Amino acid sequence: DAGVIQSPRHEVTEMGQEVTLRCKPISGHDYLFWYRQTMMRGLELLIYFNNNVPIDDSGMPEDRFSAKMPNASFSTLKIQPSEPRDSAVYFCASSFWDREIHEQFFGPGTRLTVL
Amino acid sequence: AQSVTQLDSQVPVFEEAPVELRCNYSSSVSVYLFWYVQYPNQGLQLLLKYLSGSTLVKGINGFEAEFNKSQTSFHLRKPSVHISDTAEYFCAVSVYGNKLVFGAGTILRVKS
Numbered sequence: 001d002a003g004v005i006q007s008p009r010h011e012v013t014e015m016g017q018e019v020t021l022r023c024k025p026i027s028g029h030d031y032l033f034w035y036r037q038t039m040m041r042g043l044e045l046l047i048y049f050n051n052n053v054p055i056d057d058s059g060m061p062e063d064r065f066s067a068k069m070p071n072a073s074f075s076t077l078k079i080q081p082s083e084p085r086d087s088a089v090y091f092c093a094s095s096f097w098d099r100e101i102h103e104q105f106f107g108p109g110t111r112l113t114v115l
Numbered sequence: 116a117q118s119v120t121q122l123d124s125q126v127p128v129f130e131e132a133p134v135e136l137r138c139n140y141s142s143s144v145s146v147y148l149f150w151y152v153q154y155p156n157q158g159l160q161l162l163l164k165y166l167s168g169s170t171l172v173k174g175i176n177g178f179e180a181e182f183n184k185s186q187t188s189f190h191l192r193k194p195s196v197h198i199s200d201t202a203e204y205f206c207a208v209s210v211y212g213n214k215l216v217f218g219a220g221t222i223l224r225v226k227s
Contacts, residue, residue, distance in 0.1 A: 031213055043217040106158030
């Protein structure tokens with residue numbers, strides 16, 4: 001299995017532009033998570049989906065952020081308009097439910113720089 | 116709400132020395148505990164997890180952790196570290212089995 005795939009790996013954009021981050025979870029996984037990692041705030045959960053349905057988006061910082069999961073193999077995180085304070089590494093993770101706690105498998109991340 | 120405190124932001128240690136990375140959590144209910152490792156420019160990967168049963172949990176790369184309910188701790192240990200263990204280590208807690216709350220991370224720097 002290729003693991004969780006994220007694209008792009010690096011994104012540099014200017015303030016005010018729209019940014020779309022993409023994630024392909026591991027096949028068969030029914031949970032998908034979006035995290036943001038910064039030096040100041042550490043690793044924060046933004047939103048997570050179960051069976052393509054958003055379950056908890058309480059971590060989404062503001063209305064400029066939106067996430068979708070149109071099918072089991074694809075999710076996007078969009079920032080519109082982007083701001084310099086959005087600069088961070090964004091991780092996508094996926095997992096599947098079994099009788100016990102499952103492991104989250106992380107992608108390599110997208111490093112976003114907003115100028 | 117659950118929270119995780121990693122008591123050390125950085126831990127320098129010489130190669131082949133033992134190391135302990137400390138983690139304390141707060142929760143009013145039973146929890147599940149995890150340690151993840153992040154190598155430079157990579158995502159996180161699971162080192163070990165405590166769900167129930169034996170309080171001493173063994174993970175990959177020779178790491179182990181001990182769950183102490185009375186002290187609400189889940190410290191990570193390795194008896195002899197290698198240069199390749201240099202990475203950032205995250206302690207995490209889960210209550211409902213899917214949502215993780217992470218600590219701030221501890222950077223382990225192994226020196227030769």
